[in-house]
Amino acid sequence: MLVTALSCGKFGPGDLSRTIALEVIAPDSLEEYDSITPHARLLDGRGDSVAATIVWSLPDSADTVALTLLDTTTGRITVNHAGLTGRLLASAGTFVSNPVSIRTLAAADTLFPTGPTHDTTRIAGVTALDSLSGPLLLELADTVTAGTGGNPIVPLAGRPIVYTLAHPPTAGPVTLVTTDTARTLAATATGVTSAAGIAFVKVRMLLPDTVPDSVVVIASARRRAVGTTVPGTPATFVVRFQGIAVADTLFAAGPTEDTIHLSASLDSLSDSLTVEVGDTVLATNSVTPLAGRPVVFAITSPTTAGPVTLVTSDTAHALVTADTVTTDARGLAAVKVRLIAGARPDVVVVMASAKRGVSANLPGSPVTFRVRLLP
Template identity: 55%
Template sequence: MLAAAIACGQLGPDLNGVVALSVAVRDSVEELDTLRPRAFALDGRGDSVAATILWATLDTALLKVVSETTGVMVAKQPSPTPARIQARVGDFRSNPIEIRMLAAADTLFAPGRVADTITISATTPPDSLSDSLKVELADTVTGISTPVPLAGRPVVYTITYPPTSGPVTLVTSDTAHALATLQTVSTTPAGVATVKVRLIAGPRPDSVVVTAGARRAIGTPVTSQPVSFVVRFLP
C-alpha cells in the first residue's frame, strides 16, 4: 500500500513559487529492504514545478538515507513503532510520513511431515480429510539463533496435481466442502499457516500435490522454491 502526504504553505503574490509538496511512498518496508519515495512540488495554481527535493528520516536508528537527492533509504531493523520520513524544498518541508518497519520474511519451511496417506471413507460420496499441511514463516536476518515467527503474513496454498479441478479441495475448516484449488491463509502468532486436503467428488486421484508459498513485502518470493506436500489416497 502507498502512504501519501501533502504539505502546504501560505499563498503569496508569487503563484509560481512552491506552495506544496506531494509525496507517495509504500507504507511499509522490511528489514534490509530499500524504500524509494517519490515527490513533486506544486505551485500556487496546483501545477507541478521543477524543484530540487531532498529527503531525510526523522528516525535514523530505523532508516538509513542512502541518497538525500533520490530518496533511497534502507531499513535497518524492524520496530513496533513506525519510522518517519520527510521531503523538503529549501526550508519548505512535507508533513512527516510514517513507515511501518517489518521483520524480513526470509524462510518458509514445513515443521512437520510433508507426506500424508489417508484411507477413503465408506460414505457416499466419500468424505476423507488429510492431516494439516503446515508451514512456518519466519525471520532469520535479525541474528538470533532461533528463527523469529512472523504473524499475519499471507501464505498461498495451491493444488498443482491433479491438473484438473474437481475431485479434491483445500479447506481451512473441517466442515468446509466448497471447491478451492487455491487458499490464502494468514499466519498465526506462531508464524504457522495450515490447510487440509478433502476428497469431495469425481474420480479418485492416487495422490494430490499441494505447494505453499509466500512473498515478501516487495513482492519477491520468500524462498526460491515453494514447500511441497504429497497426500496419497488408499481405497
C-alpha cells in the same frame, strides 16, 4: 501495503496551474536487509505533475534509530533496527509532506515445513463425498546470528503464505481451505502465520469421481517491501486420497415403461422411475451403490411445459420439467410423472442422466423411461 502522504496549499479558483500539493507514496513496512525507494511528486491544481527537486529526510533522532536514509535525493531507505516505527519526510521548496510512518520488521529469510509434506487421506466408507486432508504446515522465520543467545530461528507472526493448486491446476474436484467448514472453490488460498510463525491450509475433496491420484500444492512467501521470494520458496506438498468409490455406472432399478390408466380424476401418478448409481467391483462382479450422487431427470416429450410434471412426493403439484435428485443410501434416485391438467399426451418420455463429478456422463446415461397415458 502502500501509504500516501499529501501536503496541500490553498489557492483561488483561477490558480489551477500553480503548485498545490506534494504527494508521497511509500510502503507501510520494511524488512531488515531490504531497501526501498519511495516516490514523491509535486501536483498542480489539475492534478498534473510539476517538475521539482525532492529532498528526503528523517524528522528526528527516533526515526534514525528505526530507519537509515541511504540517499537524500532518492529517499532510498533501509532498516536500522527492527520492531520500531520510523517516519520519512519529503520536501520541495516550501512544500513539506506529512510524515510517512514505516514499520521496521524482522527479515523473513527462511520458509520450511513443520509437518509432513506427503499426506494420505483415507475415506471412511463408500458414501463419504467430502473429506479433508491434514494441515499443510509451514513456518516463516528470521534466522539470527549464532552466538547471540536464544533460539536461532525467530518465528514471524502475521505474514502471508500463498498456497496454490499445481495439480489439478483448477479447483473443482478439490479445493484449498483455511477452515474446516469452508467449501468455496479456490485454486489459491492465503494462510497468515500465527504467533508461532506457522500458517496452513487443507485440501478438501468435493467431487471424488474426478480426483486425480495425487493433488500437488505449492506454497510461497515473499518479502513485503521488495517482493522477492523467501528462501525455501516454493514448498511442495502432495496429498493422496484413498478408498474413494468411483461412480462408473447408471442403470434403471425398476421398469422403464409404465402406463397410467386415467379415472374420473384428472390427477394421476405413474409408478416410480428409478435409477441406481454405483461403483463396479470387478473382483466380485458386483455393484456398490453410491449415496449422495446427483441424478438429473428431464421430460423430453412433450416438449412444451404441462400438462405433465415431475414430482418427488405424492403430494407435489408444482410444474417441473427437469429436476435433480440425490441418490439415497441404496444408491437410488427416483421421480414420478403426474398428469395435472390440459390436453393429455399419449406418451411422456423422461430421461435420467448422471455425471462423474464434473466430467463426462456415466456409462449408462441417459436412462430412458416411457409413461403411457390411457383413458
